[in-house]
Amino acid sequence: MRAVKVALALVVLAAGGFGAARAFPGRAAPAPVAKPSLTVATVTRADLADSRIMPGTLGYGAGVTVRGSGTGIVTQLPKAGTTVRRGKPLYRVDDQPVVVLFGRTPLFRSLDKPGLTGRDVAELRENLTLLGYASHRVRDNDVLDSGLLDAVHKWLEDLDLAVLSPARAVVLDGPGRVSALTARLGDPAAGDLFTVTGTGKVVTVPMSATDAAGVRVGTAVSVELPSGGTIPGVVASIATATEAGADPAQAAVTIKVSATKQDAAAVQVRFTGQVRKQVLTVPVGALVALREGGYAVQKRDGSLVPVKTGMFADGLVEVDLLPEGLEVVTTP
Structure with a gap:
């Protein structure tokens, strides 16, 4: 009988203990920890x-400022975006046209007397020949002979000009487009008039001289547009600090790109070096x-x-x- 009482007491204690456990859930056994999975x-x-991405600017490249000469008042200016063409009037001074010649020697005198010699004469002969005013060369290419004078007179007659002087012609490196106006109508002709850039789209990437030292002309690059697309490009030139007239620690890389409808935009350029x-x-x-x-x-x-x-x-x-x-x- 006593054994039965002890057994009942144990059952009661067990039941009480279970009830206590349920009354204090904070004392329950901790849940098993999951093993971390491996990546x-x-x-x-x-x-x-081995590539790097650098920011650049899509546009027509750095511009060259066109400066007029001589006396007179600016009476007509080209619009931004105007194409610069050889032998064509670009602006007017005192209501007289100022025409464009291509070359590297500015016109510094009137070319109207036979026997004049110099690089400006040879440059004029080349321009007129390409414009369809070919001249029979009597002597050397850089001599203003009778044949070249005849060609000059015919060209001036077609342009309604009396004489070819520094005030009536501007010499530029080659074809371009007017990017921005500096002068206004009524300004003196002898001053900064407007800026001319190239006609092809380029991307300009400013970078340190150290980074530029690892870039080579002719290197293929990839240009990422704001739209998310990419276009190919080729490094066309690398302007050193001396050439750019800027901080000696800086340089500018110019990249020729394929046709794109965007005229100006901030882009990203991927330069690729070693490939494995x-x-x-x-x-x-x-x-x-x-x-x-x-x-x-x-x-x-x-x-x-x-x-x-x-x-x-x-x-x-x-x-x-x-x-x-x-x-x-x-x-x-």
């Missing part, structure tokens, strides 16, 4: 390119720095495998001494 990558072959074809790669996050120096990768079982690293690009790193297809642990 795994595979050793694969890929092409790596079909090398073994892993994500950079898979590298483990070793205490003794160098790197290793970790396999699924936790073991480390030392590796030799090569090029880093686009979040990947070139590795050696690993089999293709090996799974390695990496950061998420």
